[in-house]
Amino acid sequence: MAYTVLIVDDEEGIRQSLGDILEDEGYEVLSTEDAAHAMRIIEADNPDLVFLDIWLPDRDGIELLEELRIKRPTLPVVMISGHATIDLAVKATRMGAYDFLEKPLSLERVLLTAQRALERGVLEKEFQALREDISRKWQLVGQSPVVRDLKDQITILGSNTSRVLITGESGTGKELVARLIHYNGPRASNPFIEVNCAAIPQELIESELFGHEKGSFTGAYERKKGKFELADNGTLFLDEVGDMSLQTQAKVLRVIETQEFQRVGGSKKIRVDVRIIAATNKELHEEVKKGNFREDLFYRLNVIPLHIPPLRERKEDIPLLVDYFLEEFSQEYKKTRKRLTEEAMQVLINYDWPGNVRELKNVIERLVIMTRHDTVTEKDIFLYNIGKKDYFSYKTLKEAREAFERDFILAKLRENNWNISRTAEVLNIERSNLHRKIKNYGLS
Incomplete structure (x- = not known):
């Protein structure tokens, strides 16, 4: 497919000669002498590249460039002029012009600039499409007051680079919120790197975070960059940060304070610029009291606290979430929308969703795949044991085990009319241990 190039210049000779050069190279050429007609052509024909003169009879070319950068940010614009100053050229490029060419125009320079500008335009369109795809994939769905407030906070946090600590139960969407903060901010085009601190063995987490040099330990056959290095100029998301060992916490604290670190087995200091967003389903201030989490690191991470409510506290959002997931999975699996x-x-609304949004998403995915008819009834939903906890919705064995233990203890307490001694005997544990678990799981 031939690229379309628009030439905007008040000199007919320039339009003719430049047009001939581009047509000889296989480009489709459109041309006009004024800004008003240029905008109509751009709206109607959507050219791939614009050569724009600085001086036009009806409008300043710099003003038109400014408008195009707002309305068509991915459209490459090359400015041309026979009376330009260095200051004007600098101003144009700062405003987003791809290049600035002086008249008389050089044939080789025009063709090389056109080729490279079009390549840039393609990349910018691909990047824009990727951002739009990301925006569709990472959406905070809901209109409840708590979700509207959360969206407002995300917008505010996107405009700065302060550290954020996200708290909430498993499955509430902590990673989603972290990504939205990143993609709504100035670092959106830079990396978002996730580290699940609970999923990495403690003996390997320092290598994962800081990287390692070749031969620094058994199995280190080559040098590897760590997550901090990969997230340079972007965002590092420390998920389940409460599961990090005290030794690793000390090193992370130093990196936060200095933005410098060394790879495992290395001596060279590596400097990075990383925004840190952390998340946990634990009460970190309680972990601090127990000595499991460093107080100084807690205060470093907890610059902006952000809490995500469980789904049972925003049940008015369930129909919207159901609709969103039905659409998503119908498209993914090429199924008729149910x-x-x-x-x-x-x-679905009456259910308490202990696995939160993740559990709801899993249920809707199964319904889309397994329900043969287009209308889902309550009988179809009961097939998936809604009303019983979906332990498979949890990410880790630890989360699933804790959820099961809580439910099992609660069931036995109810069976024994909350008689602690009898329940402890049935469970074959000490009364003091049962008291502690009741307190930890909030069952009192």
Whole structure:
């Protein structure tokens, strides 16, 4: 497919000669002498590249460039002029012009600039499409007051680079919120690197975070960059930060304070510029009291605290979430979009969703795949044991084990009318141990 190039210049000779050069190279050429007509052509024909003169009869070319950068940010614009100053050229490039060419125009320079500007335009369009795809994928769905407030906070946090500590139960969407903060900020085009501190063995987490040199330990066959280095100029998301060992916490604290670190087995100091967003499902201030988490690191991470409520506290968002996931999975699996009966939707609303949004998402995915008819009834939903906890919705064995233990203890307490001694005997544990678990799981 031939690229379309628009030439905007008040000199007919320039339009003719420049047009001939570009047409000889296979480009489709459109031309006009004024800014107003140029905007109409751009709206109607969507050219791939614009050669724009500084001086036009009806408008200043710099003003038109400014408008194009707002309305068509991915459209490459090359400025041309026979009376330009260095200051004007610098101003144009700072405003987003791809290049600035002086008249008389050089044939080789025009063709090389056109080729490179079009390549840049393609890359910018691909990047814009990727950002839009990311925006569709990472959405905070809901209109409840708590979600509207959360969206407002994300917008505010996106405009700066302060550290954020996100708290909330498993499955509430802590990673989603972290990504939204990143993608709504000035670092959106730079890396977002995630580290699940609970999923990495303690003996390997320093290598994961800071990298290692070749031969620094058994199995280190080559040098490897760590997550801090990979996240340079971007965002590092420390998920489940409460599961980090005290030794690693001390090293992370030093990096936060100095923005410098050394790879494992290395001596060279590596400097980075990284925004840190941390998340946990633990009460970190309680972990500090127990001596499991460094107080100084807690205060460093907790510059901006952000809490995500569990799904049971925003049940008015469930229909919107169901609709969103139905659409997502219908497209992903190329299935006819299903609808839920009112009774089926009420079953979902009445359920407490201990696995939160992640559990709801898993249920809707299964319904889209496994339900043969287009209308989902409450019978279809009951097939998936809604009302019983979906332990498979948890990310780690630790989370699933804790959830099961909580539910099992609660069931036995109810069976024994909350008689602690009898329940402890049934569970075959000490009364003091049961008291501690009741307190830890908030069952009192």
